[in-house]
Amino acid sequence: MTQIATSENHPTRFQREGLDLVNNLVPLSSSGFYLVNADMQHRGVVLRNIEPAAERSYLRNFQALDPLNPALFTGTDTRVACIDEQLSESELLASAYYREFMQPMHHRHVADMFFRRGDDIIAVLTMLRTSALGAFTDSELALLRKLQPFLEFALNTVYLPRRYRERDSVQQLYGLTDRELDVVELIVAGASNKLIASDLNLSLATVKTHLQHVFQKVGVSSRTAVSAIVLGALES
Template identity: 35%
Template sequence: MTKKTDVLDDFKQAMFDLVHRLLPVDGIRFFIYVPWAQLLQDSASNERLDAMLRQYTETWWSVDPMHPSRYEGQDTVVVTNSMLASDAEWRESEIYQGFYRPNGYFHNCDVFFRQQGRIVAVLSLVRCEPDQAFSADEVAELNKIQPFLEYSLEAIHVSSRIISRTGLSAQFHLTARELDVVEIAVTGLSNKAMCRHLNVSLPTLRSHVQSIYAKVGVRSSSELIAKLASIQMT
């Protein structure tokens, strides 16, 4: 494990501890968000939530009204399900019926972190009980701490992704779109899920993948992952 990763892990644990001191929650999730990709760079506060995240990555992100892609170009910092729908409407929603309810959670609150206007990470808080909605005061408190957390995140972690992409581009002459594909491919997502995240057809994805293989000098996704293992894809 690299020193950079150690620092990021410390940052995430400190952020989880801070949230627990500020307000009661039943679970906390933090993930790095790359446009077109829900990367498997999640940290969760318990095993049940960790398993839940894998379901989200493959399927439920596309129907989530709180997915960060829906807030690009906006100034929204904190959003909760109660801000988007009444409890009755939320109970009838596809995301609640298929995702939150089976996993035992009712309320969700997301805090967005941006760099140069683009959302790059999300802190997600969940509660089990329907009568424990995130209050206006709690949302205000999260809005207060968000700028400091965003600054800290950028200093510790976000810039490393830019360095990684720049390094890959220089070393293998990958295009920006090919870099997007690589960032998703190394997570192990299925081709079907990758197509949904990238909003491309399977033939187009295959064309990108074959170009990447040729440039990197590999013949399979496992070889690609192994060759890039020493490069921190963040």
């Protein structure tokens, strides 16, 4: 999309690359890659062909009903879960989750790839198909299960440590709120306000408001200064 998208520092680059990978390997109508914290809250959501409104609706109303809810898989060592393996077709089609959430979105088949740190699930890659695309075949699921270890390794060792360490220390140092920190992360990655707005699903006005608060807290008056100061603080 823009030059920013290719920046190595972009916080969601890893997720986008991961989605590219699975989309190249198995046909999908929609997909998403989200990080979860200990409360199973979604963070850093990256979606392919899914409306942000659908994501919000899921979080608000349907997450608890999700047969692939990651909370159901903590303690197991499941790498890839497929909804067709969890429920029979008749069970699924009769469920409120299917009728009220999946069907309106034209999702028929779902497979989730789980990523763990220790026993905790720290990220989920969701793969969705319309009925036209057909069910996930055994060989596709086998492929995905072979893929999972490397993705999990890369996620744990190259991506999350940096991201989390940076986020925590910067947030504490300047007393930033969660949302302000989201904005700062993208500022440091070199994103424009417009890109930040679309990345975080905010209006431009909201981005600017957050940014003004950041300027106040950090004690500067330009985005580049924020970038310089934040990155400087991280080196010490």
